[in-house]
Amino acid sequence: MSPSSPARQLMAFALCLLTALPALAAEQNALEPTDEGRQASRETVQSLQYGHYEPVSIDDAWSNEVFERLLTMLDSQHAYLTRQDVARFSDLRSSLDEMLADGDLDRPYEFYNFYQQRFESRLEWLISYLESKPGFDFTGNDRLPTNLDDADWAETSAELDELWRKRLKNAALTLSLTSGESDPQPQLDSGILSEIASIPATPDVTEKPAQGDSLSDDEISEQLIERYRNQLNRVRQSNPEDVLSLILNAATSAVDPHTEYLSPSRGESFDIQMRLSLEGIGALLQQDGEYVRVSSLVSGGPAERSGQLRPADRIVAVGNGESGEMTSVIGMRLDEVVERIRGPKGSKVRLEIIPANAVDVTQTRTIEITRDTVSLEDQAASSEVIELQRDGETQRIGVIRVPAFYVDFDAWQAGEEDYRSSTRDVHQLIDKLKQQDVEGIVLDMRGNGGGALQEANSMVGLFIDRGPTVQVRDARGRINLYGDTDRGVAWDGPMAVLVDRLSASASEIFAGAIQDYGRGLILGNQTFGKGTVQTLSDLSHGEIKLTRAKFYRISGESTQLRGVEPDISYPSLIDDEQIGESALVNALPWDTVRSVNYRQYGHPQRFLDQLRTQHNQRAEQNPNFIYLTREAELAQQLQAQSNSVSLNLEQRKREMQAREAEQLALENQRRSALGLPEIKSWTQAREEEMEAGPGADEDSPIQQAALNESAAILLDYARLQSPSQPDAGDGN
Structure with missing residues (x-):
């Protein structure tokens, strides 16, 4: 099969399937607002208008911002809707203010139902194509954009088809990479899973093959079919309460990020967290597009004590116990992810994460944390x-x-x-x-x-x-x-x-x-x-x-x-x-x-120039500070370069290896300067990290270097300042 054949097959299949969209839409059971939801909408708008810290004008400008937030929550990567689809509901840009204030939710629900039709149709499109047993070609120069937040909406369905052709190819390539290496790094399908932030996504029950075994095209198709069928089943479980939360949180987040509507079930979870009786891992999570990101760790909590989870890590799958099935949480609602992580004290949970400092978003690692309460x-x-x-x-x-x-x-x-x-x-x-x-x-x-x-x-x-x-x-x-x-x-x-x-x-x-x-x-x-x-x-x-x-x-x-x-x-x-x-x-x-x-009480600013000079002299000679500076620079460089991934198997391997080699070289430079043995791979580094056990992150050489340097700066300051006597006066 020639390299272009799968693409031609996919395009031809798209033309056949698009003719079925009206029938699919007609069969869709539309979700409708409830009387309780209409009243909650009226009360939410009143609360924003009369109770928020900042004056909130419920006007056309706010309405447009709510619509933009709604679009982001539904289709952050612009992968399901076309410009024409968005224009079809453009009346909401200037009418959502009156609708939400009056509790008139019919049109917003109609928009959601339209989006869900597009979402389901796309999944059915993928499943049907994969059932045709296509071949996958991983040569050529195609690249998949990884961040389309600021991209223009597709003009036609054909443009979306081309985007999904690349996403499907990336999903297959990722599975091939995972299965074909003798020492495989776990991989994340970064481009093909659901982008939706407020609808339940599907469990990813795909089992990774044994090391060294390479999946055939048919096996790859079977695994992806199972993944998309599960996604389809989950999205069809959406209910009116899910849509209400989506709409009202688009309204509240248009005002500020900490104001939010809590459904009855979300409110109960929030109360449990405030009482600190929640049994879990002690991590605060936030929605980040299709991902759930760790925003911070609860001091003294299981996650912090383990040293395995860090802020900015993204959680992509959750499994209960030491051998429970790993379920993908990409695209899943935040509250559902929290529910999956929560569990009885003493039980274990496994998380598949993309580390914050990952050299490639397709590289993941699995960690295990024992749930506990925080006292x-x-x-x-x-x-x-x-x-x-x-x-x-x-x-x-x-x-x-x-x-x-x-x-x-x-x-x-x-x-x-x-x-x-x-x-x-x-x-x-x-x-x-x-x-x-x-x-x-x-x-x-x-x-x-x-x-x-x-x-x-x-x-x-x-x-x-x-x-x-x-x-x-x-x-x-x-x-x-x-x-x-x-x-x-x-x-x-x-x-x-x-x-x-x-x-x-x-x-x-x-x-x-x-x-x-x-x-x-x-x-x-x-x-x-x-x-x-x-x-x-x-x-x-x-x-x-x-x-x-x-x-x-x-x-x-x-x-x-x-x-x-x-x-x-x-x-x-x-x-x-x-x-x-x-x-x-x-x-x-x-x-x-x-x-x-x-x-x-003092004037530290008088000594800052000298203190900074002495600090810089030490930092330039400190292997841990040198590493930290260069690692931060490398992270920024990689972030700037991570706007796309290659869909050529050999090129993808070379890019991953080059990035890992840069980080490995930095770590070994640090180790060499400290007289420590060098490591041969990041696998070895992770094994050493796991062996360090609870509290390892808090006592890491990098963390301790910052503490030691702080002590040195304070000693400099103590030597520079004269015995302090409080100066009377004000702070102006």
Whole structure:
């Protein structure tokens, strides 16, 4: 068979199948809105209009944004609808505001039903073609675009057919790659699975063949047929509640990313999570197009302790137990993915993931995590002492790890004197470090996603002698000032706060206050930038999580969007375009309010130029920092090059091998500089990582290098500054 024959077969088949589309559409059982859904729509719009922090105008501009969000949720990769299809429902661009406000959901449901017809017809088209036993040719120069978010809509069905010809070829090539290597890397079919973010996708029950066995074209077709049939079965299980959630979340996300409609079932899951009684892996997930992405890990949770799952990893399949069937979750609704991962304490779950730093999106790995609950003990602060050699003497810097701002609310509300809290634990650790004669203290708040606001306030009070800590502005423009009211400090010596992109909310309030007071140095990376407050309100059907307030530093600057900028920055492997408030659609803007009066405890900015010079000199000689810098540069380079994949088998292998070779060379340069044995492949690196066991990521050489350097910078700072006496005055 010539290289072009499969393409001609597919095109010819498309012409035959397209004539059947009207019949397929007529047979489709259309989903219709319910009376409960209509009322929920009216109440949701009223909540946005009268309860949201920002003024929300329910007008044509908002209507158009809702329609665009709906299109993205349904067809983010522009793979099912043509420009003509979108134009057919263009009236919604200016009418959704009135429709949603009045609870008139007939037309939005009609749009959804039309989309589902296109979706089902495409799957039937693929299945029928594969049943014709086509051959697959993996030569030629075809490439498949991997990100069509900003692409134009196809003008004709023929254009979509050509896109799907490439996607189908990529699916077959991926299976061929997986089965044909003697030491195969697990592969992900990145281009052929469902793009839909709000409809259940299908279980991928395909079993990987034994190593070294190569699948025939017929075997590849059989596996893909089973995959698409399962997708078809799942999408046909959609119900009116699914469509309501889709439409109302298009409406809420058009306002801001943290405001959302929760169906009755979603609301129950949210309540369980807020009570911290959820038994699972301790990972916060977010929808990312067709994927579910890890946004952060719960401090002290099973996933963090395992060291196997990291922020920005994408989950592509879930299996229960050590040998349970792996089910694809690509295209599956977020709440369904959460349900599959959740399970009884002590049970195991396996996740197939695309690592955040994967050299190719077709490379996946499978990890196993034991489910557990998260307790205060798991999140408890801890301390250590880092010893540094300076001028022939040993100097000691204390480190306090603060994973979260926690408090035993039940004991606190009951009036118990010895209730457990992060502030109390940190105070005790400070006393312990004092006895060990440390010259300074680094508070490590990397990965601290926040927690109790009162704890952020009281913990600032351990380092200042009374004063404001944060301003909270509500929807009416009223500002409440929070702060520390206790006299005295627990530590008045040199201090630094180490943060990263995953430091959010309360940890940003703490770091911002320390920076504004001039009380210490902020080191690491720009923080997450979540400076908003949400409340949960009941609707007659479901609930709404609504943004009601905003945080501001005592200097008047918001922590929203920009977060806290460190005084000295470190390279990071976390892509700011994937993780952080600025990576979210329709995030509220950064702004300012009036500053408040506060005392200045020091002026670290006077020494920053010298501190940065000394830091850079050390970093240029530190193998771990050199690796981190080059790895971050390589990740950006690979990201820029990952807009398409080759559909030529040999070319795809060469591209994958070249990318892996670059990363392998970087790792071996680091190991060589440290006198460690080199590794031969990434398979060996993963095996070593797995053997390291729980907590390996937290204690990794890269993580420890940042902590050691922070201690060194703080020691420099302690040597440079004179004995500090608080300067009276304000922060202006």
